[in-house]
Amino acid sequence: MQLHCTRPGCARPVNHFADLDDPNILKSVPQKFCMHCGMPLILVGRYLPTKLLGQGGFGTAFLARDRYTPGMRSCVVKQFQPSGNLKPAQLKVAQDLFEREAEVLEQLGREHPQIPDLFAFFEVTDPNSPKNAKFFYLVQEYIEGQTLEAELVQNGRFSESDMRNALEQTLKILEFVHENGSIHRDIKPSNIMRHQNGRFYLLDFGAVKFVTKAVGNIQSSTGIYSAGFAPPEQISGSQVFPASDLYALAATCVMLLTGKSPQDLFDSYNNQWNWRKQAQVSSQFADVLDRMLRHAPAERFQSATEVLAALAPKPTPPPPTPPLPTPTPQRSPIISRFSTLEWIGGSIFTGFEAGILAIAMVSLLGTTLISATFWLMLVGILLLAQYWRFIEKIDLVILAGVSLLTVGFVRQLNEAGEFVRAGHPALNVLIFAGLTALVALAIGLVFRLIFNLVSRLL
Numbered sequence: 001m002q003l004h005c006t007r008p009g010c011a012r013p014v015n016h017f018a019d020l021d022d023p024n025i026l027k028s029v030p031q032k033f034c035m036h037c038g039m040p041l042i043l044v045g046r047y048l049p050t051k052l053l054g055q056g057g058f059g060t061a062f063l064a065r066d067r068y069t070p071g072m073r074s075c076v077v078k079q080f081q082p083s084g085n086l087k088p089a090q091l092k093v094a095q096d097l098f099e100r101e102a103e104v105l106e107q108l109g110r111e112h113p114q115i116p117d118l119f120a121f122f123e124v125t126d127p128n129s130p131k132n133a134k135f136f137y138l139v140q141e142y143i144e145g146q147t148l149e150a151e152l153v154q155n156g157r158f159s160e161s162d163m164r165n166a167l168e169q170t171l172k173i174l175e176f177v178h179e180n181g182s183i184h185r186d187i188k189p190s191n192i193m194r195h196q197n198g199r200f201y202l203l204d205f206g207a208v209k210f211v212t213k214a215v216g217n218i219q220s221s222t223g224i225y226s227a228g229f230a231p232p233e234q235i236s237g238s239q240v241f242p243a244s245d246l247y248a249l250a251a252t253c254v255m256l257l258t259g260k261s262p263q264d265l266f267d268s269y270n271n272q273w274n275w276r277k278q279a280q281v282s283s284q285f286a287d288v289l290d291r292m293l294r295h296a297p298a299e300r301f302q303s304a305t306e307v308l309a310a311l312a313p314k315p316t317p318p319p320p321t322p323p324l325p326t327p328t329p330q331r332s333p334i335i336s337r338f339s340t341l342e343w344i345g346g347s348i349f350t351g352f353e354a355g356i357l358a359i360a361m362v363s364l365l366g367t368t369l370i371s372a373t374f375w376l377m378l379v380g381i382l383l384l385a386q387y388w389r390f391i392e393k394i395d396l397v398i399l400a401g402v403s404l405l406t407v408g409f410v411r412q413l414n415e416a417g418e419f420v421r422a423g424h425p426a427l428n429v430l431i432f433a434g435l436t437a438l439v440a441l442a443i444g445l446v447f448r449l450i451f452n453l454v455s456r457l458l
């Protein structure tokens with residue numbers, strides 16, 4: 001089995017121990033030492049660093065195995081070394097800070113599924129160092145995946161939709177971090193990881209690095225940042241805010257969208273970011289990122305929640321409401337189709353015509369069944385013609401006049417009308433037709449009255 005020495009600067013840190021391939025020896029061996037520098041390799045007797053994961057400005061990350069777990073769980077051991085030769089009082093401050101920050105990390109990791117769990121934190125004194133140098137270690141959950149920086153190298157620039165997904169997930173993590181009173185301080189592509197299951201994780205809270213740098217000047221955040229990503233207030237050593245993390249997150253996004261480093265995208269002469277032309281993104285998305293990148297923290301979004309709201313698709317205006325359907329008439333179509341005046345006119349016309357036709361039919365065919373049938377048919381046709389409005393208004397007057405003249409002055413058609421006043425057949429026809437018109441009017445009005453009553457009751 002291979003074990004990696006954690007002493008900074010060890011010239012030959014990789015050690016091989018064949019006996020550790022036996023699980024029984026692996027579990028029971030008290031300690032192993034670096035064959036080159038003599039540094040104890042099994043940290044606090046439990047964690048076995050097997051491989052170097054990366055070396056940052058503040059310390060080193062190792063892939064390790066936890067020999068106290070049944071499956072020899074994989075974990076990440078991060079080592080921080082306080083800078084310089086510390087006086088005992090400074091070392092005490094560093095120890096206290098480290099402990100406090102580790103507690104915060106433990107709580108964040110326990111409560112949020114996308115922050116690696118903190119398994120342990122401890123210090124190791126270098127036995128071979130004349131000044132008894134101290135190293136601080138954090139042991140945390142190993143996330144199987146790739147950092148966004150590694151993805152950029154491997155797959156090239158991010159698409160807008162992929163970037164949005166990563167950004168939104170990271171903002172949700174930051175929302176939680178900020179609500180818990182913490183600030184990450186070191187957001188950048190190498191500190192966001194995409195797990196194989198697609199979830200994004202936020203790594204490497206800068207607060208712990210702060211311990212390594214801040215001894216003797218614990219009020220300042222000077223130096224605890226990554227160039228290009230950190231906002232101006234952090235670079236100048238002023239107070240940091242949730243908006244400081246938002247700035248670094250937006251700088252991360254523009255790097256991933258353009259494939260260029262922040263230094264290449266920031267115009268320091270004009271103090272502005274020039275990235276939009278180098279990425280293919282919607283103006284809404286670009287506007288959000290630009291606001292996160294404003295110089296003054298007060299001009300940025302003030303919280304991750306605000307950014308998430310700005311990213312959310314704007315609700316599309318509701319389609320114009322269609323005009324209300326005209327209510328289906330509750331009453332008889334005949335009543336709604338014809339006004340009272342039309343009813344009266346129609347009744348008079350129908351009665352009048354029925355009288356004229358009766359005279360004509362009786363004159364031509366006598367009082368026979370055939371004449372009655374013809375009469376009924378003709379009256380029916382007249383009624384339908386009015387109902388369908390083939391004849392209406394002035395047509396009624398014209399038709400009545402034409403039929404009166406025809407029947408009144410054609411002898412064969414008005415013989416039956418001679419029974420009232422001999423010698424004036426046209427007048428007889430008019431009187432008879434007028435009477436039938438009155439009867440029809442009376443019937444029509446009664447009919448309409450009944451209809452009105454029934455429709456109101458229904």
Ligand SMILES: Nc1ncnc2c1ncn2[C@@H]1O[C@H](COP(=O)(O)OP(=O)(O)OP(=O)(O)O)[C@@H](O)[C@H]1O
Pocket residue numbers: 053054055056057058059060061076078116140141142143144147186190191203204
């Ligand atoms: N919890 C983790 N799970 C899996 N891999 C991790 C984890 N933490 C760190 N790594 C890997 O280790 C690498 C080194 O991490 P580390 O935090 O030491 O350095 P960095 O973030 O690249 O640099 P700096 O320390 O300057 O911020 C990361 O890039 C990542 O690939």
